[in-house]
Amino acid sequence: MTNISSHRISLTTQVTGSGPAIVLAHGAGGTIEANFGGLIPLLARDHTVIGSDYPADDTPLDVDGLADALVAEAVAAGAETFTIIAFSLGTTAAIRAAVKYPERVRGLVLAGGFAKIDNRGRLNIEMWQRMLAAGDRESFARVVLLGGFSADFVNSIPEEQLPGLLAQTATNIPGGTAAQAALVATVDVRADLALVAAPTLVVGMTGDLLIDPANAREQAAGIPGAEYVELPGGHVVMVEQAQAWQATVSEFLERHPAA
Structure with a gap:
């Protein structure tokens, strides 16, 4: 096995x-529990699941350091080889890990990701950065709701529940979100x-207003032999389309078992 770079x-x-x-x-702006809790x-019924929260x-943060750290944590947990399931920013670290450690990474599931963020995505993230720098958590929560979820999902929320949802989001912004947004x-x-x-x-979401699905399609087109599927809904697929997301992952693992 290739030695893991110093991280x-x-x-x-x-x-x-x-x-x-x-x-x-x-x-970015997520955690293992928020993005993969369901x-x-x-997965744990038949697998060792290794979930690492960023600082x-x-x-x-840089993509090499993040890829190295994820692989090092897996090896420390006793995993010599593994499949990586990644979301959004995590897909870039997963891709870099697969290239640096091909003998360890035996499969990839990349959801809501990108290779290099497009202009619209960059503008979204720049708004994140400005509001975080200003300490404007209330506005940040609104931008997250508007960008992270599809129009149909947001409009389906009962009006009287919106203030509580926004307050909860503003209160629970994970530490390190600013550094993740910068990456x-x-x-x-x-x-x-x-x-x-x-x-x-590669999984794209048809109603993704944060990371346009064209970014996921670029990933799929560039990776030799990659499969591509689009699911309905917005960026936070595990909330809007939990069953479809879980079924998509399970079906891939049935055909490409984690080694």
Whole structure:
């Protein structure tokens, strides 16, 4: 096995279940619980699930360091090989890990991701950065709701529940979100796509207002042999389309078991 590069990013990791290993890589402004909490119990029936939260402070992040740290945590948990299931920003780290450690990464599921963020996505993230820098949590919560979920989903929320939902979002912004947003704005793994050798499933969301599905399609087009599927709903697919998301992951793992 290739030695893991020296990494500078400290992650907080939880391991659940037993069996072939699956590594989870969450999105910016998310956590393992927020992005994968509904999926973990299903995966853990037959797998060792390794979920690592990114630093809860403004430790500067880079894609190499994040990829190295995710792989190091998996190896520390006893996993020599694994499939990575990644969301949004996490897909860039998963792609880089697959290129740097091809003998370890045996499969990829990439949801709501990008290789290099497009103009609209960058403008979204710049709004995040400005509001976080100003300490304007209330406006940040509104932007997250408007960008993270489809129009149909937001309009289906009873009006009287909106204030409580926004207050909850504003209160629970994870530490480290600013550093993660900065990485979203700058990361570029386009040159890595053609070098990915692991079986890959790319998932886009038709109603994604934060990361346009054209970004996911670019990932799929650039990765040799990658499969592509679109699910309805907005960016936060695990909330809007929980059953479809879980079924999509399960079906891929049936055809490409984690090693």
